[in-house]
Amino acid sequence: MEEKFAHPELRKPEHLVYKTTDLMVDCPLSYCPGCGHGVVHRMLMEVLEEKEIASKTIGVNPVGCSVLAYDFMNIDMLGAAHGRAPAVATAIKRLWPDHYVFTYQGDGDLAAIGTAETIHACNRGENFTIIFINNGIYGMTGGQMAPTTLPGMRTSTSPYGRDIEIMGHPLKITELIAQLPGTYYVTRQSVQTPSAVRKTKKALRKAFDLQDQKKGISFVEVVSNCNSGWKMTPVQSNIWMEENMFPVYPLGDIKVDGELVTRS
Amino acid sequence: MTEEIIIAGFGGQGVLSMGKILAYSGVMQNQEVSWMPSYGPEMRGGTANVTVIVSDERISSPILNKFDTAIILNQQSMDKFENAVKPGGLLIYDPNGITRHPERKDINIYSIAAADEASKIGLSKVFNMMVLGGFLKLKPIVQLENIRKGLEKSLPSRHHKLIPENEKAITIGQDLIQPVHVL
Amino acid sequence: MGELRLMKGNEAVAEAAIRAGCDGYFGYPITPQSEVMEYLMVERPYETSGMVVLQAESEVAAINMLYGGAGTGKMVMTSSSSPGVSLMQEGISYLAGAELPALIVNIVRGGPGLGTIQPSQADYFQAVKGGGHGDYHMIVYAPASVQEMADFVQIGFDVAFKYRTPVMILSDGAIGQMMEKVYLADPVARLTDEEVVARCPWASNGRPMSRGHNIITSLDLDPAGQERLNLVLQEKYREIEETEVRFEMIDCEDAEYIFVAFGLSARICQKAMQLARNKGIKVGLFRPITVFPFPKNEIRELGLKVKGMLVVEMNAGQMIEDVQLSVGCNIPIKHYGRFGGIIPTPDEVLKALEEKIIGG
Numbered sequence: 001m002e003e004k005f006a007h008p009e010l011r012k013p014e015h016l017v018y019k020t021t022d023l024m025v026d027c028p029l030s031y032c033p034g035c036g037h038g039v040v041h042r043m044l045m046e047v048l049e050e051k052e053i054a055s056k057t058i059g060v061n062p063v064g065c066s067v068l069a070y071d072f073m074n075i076d077m078l079g080a081a082h083g084r085a086p087a088v089a090t091a092i093k094r095l096w097p098d099h100y101v102f103t104y105q106g107d108g109d110l111a112a113i114g115t116a117e118t119i120h121a122c123n124r125g126e127n128f129t130i131i132f133i134n135n136g137i138y139g140m141t142g143g144q145m146a147p148t149t150l151p152g153m154r155t156s157t158s159p160y161g162r163d164i165e166i167m168g169h170p171l172k173i174t175e176l177i178a179q180l181p182g183t184y185y186v187t188r189q190s191v192q193t194p195s196a197v198r199k200t201k202k203a204l205r206k207a208f209d210l211q212d213q214k215k216g217i218s219f220v221e222v223v224s225n226c227n228s229g230w231k232m233t234p235v236q237s238n239i240w241m242e243e244n245m246f247p248v249y250p251l252g253d254i255k256v257d258g259e260l261v262t263r264s
Numbered sequence: 265m266t267e268e269i270i271i272a273g274f275g276g277q278g279v280l281s282m283g284k285i286l287a288y289s290g291v292m293q294n295q296e297v298s299w300m301p302s303y304g305p306e307m308r309g310g311t312a313n314v315t316v317i318v319s320d321e322r323i324s325s326p327i328l329n330k331f332d333t334a335i336i337l338n339q340q341s342m343d344k345f346e347n348a349v350k351p352g353g354l355l356i357y358d359p360n361g362i363t364r365h366p367e368r369k370d371i372n373i374y375s376i377a378a379a380d381e382a383s384k385i386g387l388s389k390v391f392n393m394m395v396l397g398g399f400l401k402l403k404p405i406v407q408l409e410n411i412r413k414g415l416e417k418s419l420p421s422r423h424h425k426l427i428p429e430n431e432k433a434i435t436i437g438q439d440l441i442q443p444v445h446v447l
Numbered sequence: 448m449g450e451l452r453l454m455k456g457n458e459a460v461a462e463a464a465i466r467a468g469c470d471g472y473f474g475y476p477i478t479p480q481s482e483v484m485e486y487l488m489v490e491r492p493y494e495t496s497g498m499v500v501l502q503a504e505s506e507v508a509a510i511n512m513l514y515g516g517a518g519t520g521k522m523v524m525t526s527s528s529s530p531g532v533s534l535m536q537e538g539i540s541y542l543a544g545a546e547l548p549a550l551i552v553n554i555v556r557g558g559p560g561l562g563t564i565q566p567s568q569a570d571y572f573q574a575v576k577g578g579g580h581g582d583y584h585m586i587v588y589a590p591a592s593v594q595e596m597a598d599f600v601q602i603g604f605d606v607a608f609k610y611r612t613p614v615m616i617l618s619d620g621a622i623g624q625m626m627e628k629v630y631l632a633d634p635v636a637r638l639t640d641e642e643v644v645a646r647c648p649w650a651s652n653g654r655p656m657s658r659g660h661n662i663i664t665s666l667d668l669d670p671a672g673q674e675r676l677n678l679v680l681q682e683k684y685r686e687i688e689e690t691e692v693r694f695e696m697i698d699c700e701d702a703e704y705i706f707v708a709f710g711l712s713a714r715i716c717q718k719a720m721q722l723a724r725n726k727g728i729k730v731g732l733f734r735p736i737t738v739f740p741f742p743k744n745e746i747r748e749l750g751l752k753v754k755g756m757l758v759v760e761m762n763a764g765q766m767i768e769d770v771q772l773s774v775g776c777n778i779p780i781k782h783y784g785r786f787g788g789i790i791p792t793p794d795e796v797l798k799a800l801e802e803k804i805i806g807g
Binding site: 054055056057058060067068070071073074075076077078079080081084087088089090091092094095096099116117120 | 470471473499501503504505507508509511512513514515516518519521523537538541545640650651652653654655656659660661662663664665666
Binding site for chain 2: 620
């Protein structure tokens with residue numbers, strides 16, 4: 001590592017302003033430049049590092065853009081079949097009740113093919129954390145329509161825009177699972193600005209803290225951009241997200257301490 | 265010794281449990297046994313039957329189409345199993361609800377009016393044990409002490425207080441059985 | 448040692464699992480195997496041994512719960528019947544691809560489709576040839592008695608961990624529902640978490656800083672890497688074929704004809720054998736106990752000594768393909784089958800032998 005730096009004499013503790021967590025593997029990520037996945041990965045790993053629970057954490061990643069997340073997160077992980085991460089995590093948490101368990105899933109994985117597993121794990125009140133990345137599109141397979149795709153939004157399988165008469169409505173699964181008594185903490189965040197990143201990290205921290213209390217699912221949705229799938233620059237995509245995604249998927253806590261949050 | 269038995273009647277008559285107690289008694293005296301029920305929706309209110317084999321040797325097929333003994337408790341089962349008794353074999357039936365009595369001349373036929381007797385003396389719950397008692401009088405393939413052990417094994421312990429009643433029913437059944445046609 | 452009980456095949460599987468130190472059962476109700484989970488829920492092993500018993504929302508969820516449990520090194524199992532096992536095929540393929548040990552019990556019923564709830568052997572191909580996608584096998588045991596239902600639970604877990612592979616007990620509704628005498632082994636304590644970690648250094652159960660992170664996956668986007676995984680699997684299957692074959696031969700020494708049958712059909716053939724021998728027909732029984740690995744060498748040798756074989760199955764002719772591949776075509780090999788939940792009678796089987804082989 002040392003030889004990477006031209007001036008090793010400058011590497012002194014008093015000069016340290018930022019350090020990547022050792023829980024991120026030191027390799028290039030497979031995500032498109034500008035994508036929110038990498039930021040969420042880093043926040044997640046920082047939370048595990050700060051809580052000093054990396055050796056007691058088991059992660060389950062999905063099929064989707066984050067199918068290779070296990071290569072980037074330097075903790076024990078399992079790659080689940082498409083949509084089944086909540087079932088996989090259910091067994092892990094039941095068999096290792098003192099470990100910290102999370103799933104990391106996209107919108108197609110969690111809200112289309114895996115809807116049954118998502119709802120039933122939430123309804124049983126499993127004591128793990130679900131991290132849900134919602135970018136309204138199937139990124140990995142090349143930009144097809146997702147359950148969370150907005151009305152009118154163009155994708156490769158809704159090339160003239162999502163027609164709700166034919167293709168149905170965007171599925172607000174986070175609001176839906178918040179209704180279930182088995183969920184304890186449900187929140188929706190984003191990672192397009194430094195303050196949003198900080199809020200997301202705080203939410204992740206709370207989600208893992210709650211696993212100690214064994215009160216049910218802690219669910220963190222992160223509304224994210226998909227600049228490649230949306231065919232925009234990263235900056236454009238974040239603006240588009242704020243203007244179009246956030247009205248349908250408003251940010252903030254939806255359920256806290258087992259109680260639905262009433263919005264003014 | 266190998267005894268191949270079909271017990272058939274309505275679901276709820278205790279057909280399966282009669283077979284189970286008989287099989288457990290066989291286990292208690294160190295014999296090989298198998299208990300193969302009809303299963304599925306037909307059990308619920310429809311006909312139920314169970315094949316019980318008690319043998320000194322390893323049992324081959326648990327599913328049979330010919331039997332040494334048929335114990336028949338309703339008309340549908342009479343229609344289905346009268347002809348499944350091996351020549352020279354035994355058919356025992358309760359005449360209650362029987363509209364067509366058995367007609368074969370190459371088998372031994374006995375009747376046992378257990379349903380009537382059981383309701384008369386208020387022991388309807390152990391009607392099936394009366395029938396078992398009748399069978400054991402004719403074919404004492406298991407000893408009564410092993411029936412008791414079988415009951416202890418097959419009934420949950422909260423029902424062990426019912427064992428004396430079951431034993432009484434067996435004794436009544438032994439007196440109740442009547443020859444109809446004997447070779 | 449052990450304990451003698453009269454039990455249904457389904458109950459014996461459940462009790463044997465508790466006694467084998469199983470860590471978790473995940474299942475979904477389906478006739479004719481629901482007694483497995485019902486028995487476990489009555490026995491409540493989660494209050495004694497700590498074994499987890501969970502009713503999943505579907506067979507799809509159940510098999511993926513196995514994937515999760517097995518991926519952490521725990522001893523996990525499920526049971527289902529044909530339509531449910533069809534739903535599990537993707538998950539079984541993942542278990543094989545990720546090299547995970549797990550036990551799957553299939554109490555087969557008649558198909559195709561919703562079919563019937565009565566017993567059948569029509570899932571032989573699915574179990575033996577790899578019902579899911581990709582080149583994989585499970586070790587498949589075909590019990591013919593309630594005793595074997597219980598025995599293959601412990602044996603199944605042992606080989607599952609020995610080879611890191613899913614193992615199936617391929618039974619049927621009749622053996623699941625019938626009661627027989629069964630000698631149950633004395634209970635073995637579940638492994639502690641520390642013992643699980645020591646037994647399965649490959650498992651993802653929390654990374655100590657002394658090692659790199661473990662990854663459970665069947666994915667390798669690099670074709671060369673995926674081919675390497677396939678070669679590892681194939682090597683494992685060859686080793687299994689060399690060491691794990693089980694079979695039973697009855698009265699084959701002087702036999703001129705052979706019944707080949709597995710599971711319940713073998714029991715019926717035994718009765719048919721008695722009837723045949725009473726008529727002076729010298730017939731023996733070859734019963735594959737493992738249907739993968741198939742006892743091909745043993746049956747090939749037997750084929751050199753006899754005049755013909757009748758393969759009896761409760762299907763339209765599935766295992767017969769493995770018999771023909773093993774024996775070749777020097778002697779007549781014919782099939783007799785009933786389908787859709789009908790069980791062949793010993794009389795029928797004997798008649799088929801006389802008509803298709805002896806007179807044929």
